[in-house]
Amino acid sequence: MTIELDVARVCFAADLAGHGDRPAVLTAGGTLTYRELADRVDDLAARLGPVRRLVVLEAGNDIDSLVAYLAALSAGHPLILVPADKPAALESVLAAYDPDVVLRPGGGEPVLQERREGTRHELHPELALMLSTSGSTGSPKLVRLSQENLQSNAEAIAAYLDIRPGDRAATTLPMSYCYGLSVINSHLLRGAALVLTDLSVVDPCFWELFRHQRATTFAAVPYTFELLERVGFADMDLPGLRYLTQAGGRLDPDTARRYRELGERRGWDLFVMYGQTEATARMAYLPPRLAAKNPGTIGIPVPGGAFRIDPVPGLPDGELVYSGPNVMLGYAERPEDLALGRVVDELRTGDLARLRPSGMYEVVGRLSRFVKIVGLRIDLGQVEKILAGLGVTAAAAGSDRTLVVAVEGDHDRGLLGKVLAQRLGLPRAAVEVHAVVNIPRLANGKVDYPAVLTLATPEPEPTPEQVPEQMLAGPPENVRTIFAEALEVDEVREADTFVSLGGDSLSYVAASVRLERALGYLPADWHVTPVGELAPRARPSVSRRARRFAPLETGVVLRALGIVAIIGTHAQLFHWPGMAHVLFAVAGFNFARFQLGGDRLPRLKRQARSLGRIIVPSVAFIAVAFLLTDRYGPENIVLLNSFVGPETWSTRWDFWFVEMLVYVLVSVAALLAVPRVARAERRFPFAFPLVLAGVGLLTRFEILVLPAPNPAPVLWLFALGWAAARAPALPRPAPADGVRRSTRSAFVPRLRSLAPRLTVSAFAALTVPGFFGEPSRDATILAGILLLTWLPALPVPAGFHRLLGVLAASSLYAYLTHWLVYPGLAPLSPALAVAASLAAGVAYWALSLRLMAMASRRITRIRTRRATPSA
Structure with missing residues (x-):
């Protein structure tokens, strides 16, 4: 089947050259102007050919991915975005949709893999982009977006944020996530620049890049604010920052207030926003000037959009329904759906909402967050609020027989379960409370409620002794195990880093040695790299000599x-x-x-x-x-x-x-x-x-x-x-981003x-x-x-890694103990004196760690019992 390209284009992608020599993309290695970006986009569009085809892009926050995305849009090829660091997402799309072309970042030029000439698909003329719904990267269910969806939502966002050509947005969110993508679209629309990076906000290099490139804005999800607290954002000197945006879930009103007040002192604004993938990205925003009098609300519809609230039987609040030019064409679950046009005219958000007298809309819950247990309708959001009132951070999920609650920290689970059962009128046996170090979250920062539900029937994980060494470089759980055991925490999520989990110089040695053995390499910034980014990387192929000698910090x-x-x-x-x-x-x-x-x-x-x-x-x-x-x-x-x-x-x-x-x-x-x-x-x-x-x-x-x-x-x-x-x-010998620049x-x-x-x-x-x-x-x-x-x-010879790791980790303890060990043995044998001193240090190290861990857990339990109110 051949279909000539006679469909409309997405203007912000097709008209890049109109912004001339303005900077379009800023990286740590150089600058790409709009004219240069347009040339690269045109080159790849030509390689994609004149026949309209189904394209899938493994997208990361890099220039190759940006060029590939814009080339497909500008040339009219329907595009499926999947995250580059989630191989399972690509496999799912390949199996479900059989795309014609696969695009990948190539270290300077996108890699184009043609799976066939022409196309085997019937593609609707309006179809432009398909994204996974939030968190379902392994699901074949995709949101179908049109050219009008993308263009209109970019224009609406650019209007209410007042994006200017001089703005520079740092890419703090994945390009494959609709929120992160909307930042790219809206800034390219206005001829503004993108500070393109995949660094986390907990990495000092991110803030160095932010200052160096004079960035004016970045996007945040609720979890981002926890990370900002850890890195001391409130004390940072960011003279170029003009505004901060937040979406991706409800932001705690107290946090919103604190950051709004911080912005007032520092001269920048906080925009709290609301959206869904099904609405391309944004549906509502809270103007900063109205935020103080309307805390906790999502604000007003974006330009061109409208809300209404439909009643829900048995509930005091109704369902929020959105209409506007950015509402999706519909869902796709199989290749035949790609031929469909618009099947929905409005979006039933699934959120329960109310309209305040001020004209601001407030989301108060989620329809799907209600379950029936023993005939009682349970609001899972209310469960979380009850625990929050007790000072407990929690996430609640449920089935038709059990309420499952994950609570952060070391709390009295029996007492919390009793409180919930009494407040909700449930049998005590129907309430399960599980202690976790951190609430499980998806890559976009939202709570991973399916993961919470699986706590009801956990399967025991194999011990390190049961796992073959060659398997340690495989699934993410193995890296999580290394961090959990080195730092003595019960759970590690993908967004966690060694530093954010409380790691220090006394625990990093054991973690670094095990991590290097598991991955086959050790990134220089591993201690501030999220677990989810460390785990998927495969062990690189190495020579026989390299297997004998491996790098050690x-x-x-x-x-x-x-x-x-x-x-x-x-x-x-x-x-x-x-x-x-x-x-x-x-x-x-x-x-x-x-x-x-x-x-x-x-x-x-x-x-x-x-x-x-x-x-x-x-x-x-x-x-x-x-x-x-x-x-x-x-x-x-x-x-x-x-x-x-x-x-x-x-x-x-x-x-x-x-x-x-x-x-x-x-x-x-x-x-x-x-x-x-x-x-x-x-x-x-x-x-x-x-x-x-x-x-x-x-x-x-x-x-x-x-x-x-x-x-x-x-x-x-x-x-x-x-x-x-x-x-x-240290700089690489050659640029990996493909930016053309002078010597x-x-x-x-x-x-x-x-x-x-x-x-x-x-x-x-x-x-x-x-x-x-x-x-x-x-x-x-x-x-x-x-x-x-x-x-x-x-x-270092690979066989010495474990020995050196143990000696390094126990070095303080060996220094202490050797003063009593070596004097009596040195006259007999200096070598024996050294060996015995080191052995004594290792033994004292192991004993101290065990005793301090026991004491820490005991103190935590005592404090938790004192802080938790009685039922």
Whole structure:
């Protein structure tokens, strides 16, 4: 079957060249003008051919995907969008619809796979785009959208947001999600620019790109605001930000109020919006000027749209019905449906709503969120509100026999189940309450209610011992298992990251080693990469040599070598001085990765917890050593020997490293607790630790003489490690986004990205030599800092990964225990003394982790019982 292209085009995709040399796409690597974008779109449209065909695009937030999307629209080829990171979605579409062409990102030019010449489908002339309904990426049910749907909704959004040619929108949501796509459409319509990225808002690199490209807006779903709280958005300096949009679910009114007030202080607006895929994207918006008097509402219809409320028998509120030019043509569930024209003229949203006297519409519930259990009609939204009133974050689902509730945190599930049964009039046996670390969510941030329902009949997951090692690189659950066990959490969702789950330098070693073994590689930014983005990647094919040598994080290697060098030198097995000072740089590197970001109080709590994990095992061991030997005094137990201990070197100084590390961490935490200092660190994340290193060096060169003890002699090494962590990722040798640019435009960004690392290297090279007057010690310190600065990972024999991981994770504990182990064994065998010291450290590490985990769970249970009201 051949159908010549004689259908209408989508104007914002077909008229790109009309915006001339205005910037269209901004990335970390370069700029693409509208004229250049139009040329690339035209080239691909020509490759798609003159016959109208069914196209499927594996879309990511990259230039290739954008070009492919616009080429299909401009040439009139009906397009199905699926997320590039969900292989199951593509497989489902291929099986259900048998498309003629598959498009994929290709690292500079879209890859076009023709499955046949011409087409085997009958395609309606108005059909332009098909999207999955929210969350159903594995379902063949698609929303059929027309050219008019896309164009009219882009025009409506551009009108009420007042999008201007000078605006620059950061792509914080997937292109395959209708909300994320609407941002692209509406900005291209007005000749505005897209700051194209797939970085998460929890990644510091996202905000660096946001500032560098002078972005003016970004889109958020309710879950995004939780992430913004973690990264300290309220204190960020974003001078270009003009407005923030929110959709994808109901935003808590208190959160909306706080962010609206923050915007008023900072000079930007918050637009709360309402929409569905079936309406292309947007149906309503709440004008910022009316938000204060109408909290919790969805506002008014978008330009060209209208609402009405139809009564629902037995309920006080009715169903919200929308009409407008952006209402879909209808659904598709099989190839034959692609020939259909419009089968619906209005959209029954399925939402229960009311019209306020102010003229604002308010959504109060969902028709599908009602279930009948033992003859009683249960509002699942009301269940969540009851628990919210008790201070419990929850998600409720249900069947015709059971109410299933997932609650975040460690609560008394029996008590909560009893409260719900009494409030709702249900038998206690019909209510199941399950504790989860985080409410399960879909990739778009919405609650995954089917996942909540599956909690009613959970299947036991295999233990790591039952899973073959070659399977560890497979399904996402294996990566979740690694994070859950390393961080001692019960559940890990796709949007979680190691940092957002509370990871720190003491837990990342075990996680990084297991993750590298599971995936076959270890991304430099794995600790801030969502689990859902780590899990699907396949193990890359490698040579036999590469299988023998695999990369291991430089920080892990240095911690493992450091503790071996320290103990080996003390036991006189060999002489390798300087590694203790290298570990101070490693500590600063890890501090920057795990202890910064978020609001001031949560950050202080996180830093206090991390300090506790150092102080508690140290004080406990030193107290035992004090009781068993005469080597130490009471001042050692409280880590104050540097203040009140003997001035001459003796066994009382054995734990100087721990004391100085604690002093540095306390000093830095106290410094960052000052709001003005915290703001300075966020605004100048790289310069701040360099200034701190400079302050530390004032005592090194005796420009400033401070009374002893003080942490300045090691503070500058800690700050250099901190600065190394803040340096941007090393540039790739060639651009992967396919943007054409001049040699100079390509060289300058690379030089800028190298400059911070060159600065750290020069700083170290100028200050380390001569510090101790011992060349071998100085060389070790300098080499350690340079490795940490330039090499994110080192090639290590694969068989040594687990051993090095254990040594690195237990390094603090081995440092503590070796003082009591090696002295008695070194005269007999230095090698035996080192091995026994390391073994003792591993044993104490394992015991401490178990005891601290038990204590933490006990404290949490006590606090929860006190905070939960009695029924």
